[in-house]
Amino acid sequence: MDPALLRVRGLRTHFASPEGVVRAVDGVDLVVREGQTLCVVGESGCGKSMTARSILQLVDPPGRIVDGEILFRLGAPAEPRAAAAEHGVVDLARLDPRGRAMRRIRGKEIAMIFQEPMVSLSPVHTIGHQIAENIRTHQDVSKKEARDRAIEELRRVGIPRPEHRVDAYTFQLSGGMRQRAMIAMALACRPKLLIADEPTTALDVTTQAQILELLQELQEQLGMAVMFITHDLGVVAEIADEVAVMYLGLVVEQCGVDELFHDPRHPYTKALLESVPTAGPRAKQRLTTITGSVPHPYHRPKGCPFHTRCRQAIPGECDHKLPPVLATGTADHPGSRAVRCLLYQTPADVAAGVDTLGEVSR
Secondary structure (H helix, E strand, C coil), X not given: CCCEEEEEEEEEEEEEECCXXXXXXXXXXXXXXXXXXXXXXXXXXXXXXXHHHHHCCCCCCCEEEEEEEEEXXXXXXXXXXXXXXXXXXXXXXXXXXXXXHXXXXXXXXXXXXXXXXXXXXXXXXXXXXXHHXXXXXXXXXXXXXXXXXXXXXXXXXXXXXXXXXXXXXHHHCXXXXXXXXXHHHHHCCCCCEEEEEXXXXXXXXXXXXXXXXXXXXXXXXXXXEEEEECCCHHHHHHHCCEEEEEECCEEEEEEEHHHHHXXXXXXXXXXXXXXXXXXXXXHHCCCCCCCCCCCCCCCCCCCCCCCXXXXXXXCCCCCCCCCCCEEECCCCCXXXXXXXXXXXXXXXXXXXXXXXXXXXXX
């Protein structure tokens, strides 16, 4: 059976405005495998958060999904694979964002931890009320049972004295406590897939480490997959099984975490790794930077979106042709990763008219 829990193929999410069309997500292909952690990395403005929101159909107007597939395999994490397969695969991109089918999946099968809990949580309701509301939306339980479940979830994520904290408002909690409460809400219905959008960005280093450790423990206990959006490559090295590198609405490389750090393929991936501060002999050297900046949304370059900043760009090719998604790898595992770059297009690919792969088999 296909181990992929979520497959995104050719996803495009655009925002129409009087000035033009902003192609926030412009052909994303990625795979999230069952029980594993996929980290999505890239500069600000590359479409990471909008990809996550598109998966959950949480795109605000005037944005909308204009093309692509979001194939999600239904079924509870605890179910045997044969039983889970009976639920089939649903294309989330075809569902009504406000429809009953999407509302059954959102919060139950797929949950999300948003980047800023102070904005995402309601300031006029207690955290216990918000967690209990999520539970009662997806499960037939009484108010008392939902409240008891909320207390247990708060205890699970390490909040002290949950019997008292359950009646606290968000402004009465610290940043770490609010993030833990949001994690409790997201995991209350035991989702198969957890999307975490930079959940540790606004936290201090100690709290950040505690949250990451907590997420890893809960992932092992619940057997869920995690799609983790981050800028921090140190976090990627610690928690990722696979990594998807995004640039200007496209996934330019997806591979295993060891392959990313020891054998990066795409020039943008290499540039990101080179720009990370290091300790040791290189510490006194000038920090490498990526030339230029992310292009303006209304003035996207033709061809490869990274060619204006790429040191390996091929004149007459990269500035005219959008690179296909190509399978690359080693002699033992020839299809172990995907990279969107003309540097890896073979004569056989050109002769075959390869224009997209859409997935990677491992």
